[in-house]
Amino acid sequence: MSQRPAKASQPAAALPADYAPLLADIKARVQSARIKAGLAANRELLALYWDIGRLILFRQRREGWGAKVIDRLALDLQRAFPGQQGFSRVNLLFMRAFADAWSEAPIVLQPVRQLPPHGNSQSATEAIVPSPPAQFQVALGP
Numbered sequence: 001m002s003q004r005p006a007k008a009s010q011p012a013a014a015l016p017a018d019y020a021p022l023l024a025d026i027k028a029r030v031q032s033a034r035i036k037a038g039l040a041a042n043r044e045l046l047a048l049y050w051d052i053g054r055l056i057l058f059r060q061r062r063e064g065w066g067a068k069v070i071d072r073l074a075l076d077l078q079r080a081f082p083g084q085q086g087f088s089r090v091n092l093l094f095m096r097a098f099a100d101a102w103s104e105a106p107i108v109l110q111p112v113r114q115l116p117p118h119g120n121s122q123s124a125t126e127a128i129v130p131s132p133p134a135q136f137q138v139a140l141g142p
Contacts, residue, residue: 049086053099056092070096 056073059065070092077087 049095050099050102052092053095053097054103056096057099057103060096 056065056070059069071089074087074089074092077092081087
């Protein structure tokens, strides 16, 4: 068993004056990178699950796949990726429902990343939530 090296214990007085801000900056960067990595992983998994659902949906519609094919697909995926969760029969059906519910809509960036550049006259709300078609608009006020 390997031992960890002994921790360096220097008195605070021996550290440079700008050490504390440097440490705070590095800690903030590490935390930011962790959050970005988590968001990227979630985005990729959502795209994967949507794509798997789309493939299943397409094959069911084109070739008439039934429940037994989904059962076998779940079993084969679980065998191919032991220890990785998410490929149960129920989850594959959820993926299919996900793709069916959003069959035409691409998976896009987070709404904040879709905002127009700073200084654009369009409000943030208008950039994220487009106005409904005229027949669904209701006049408010006098």
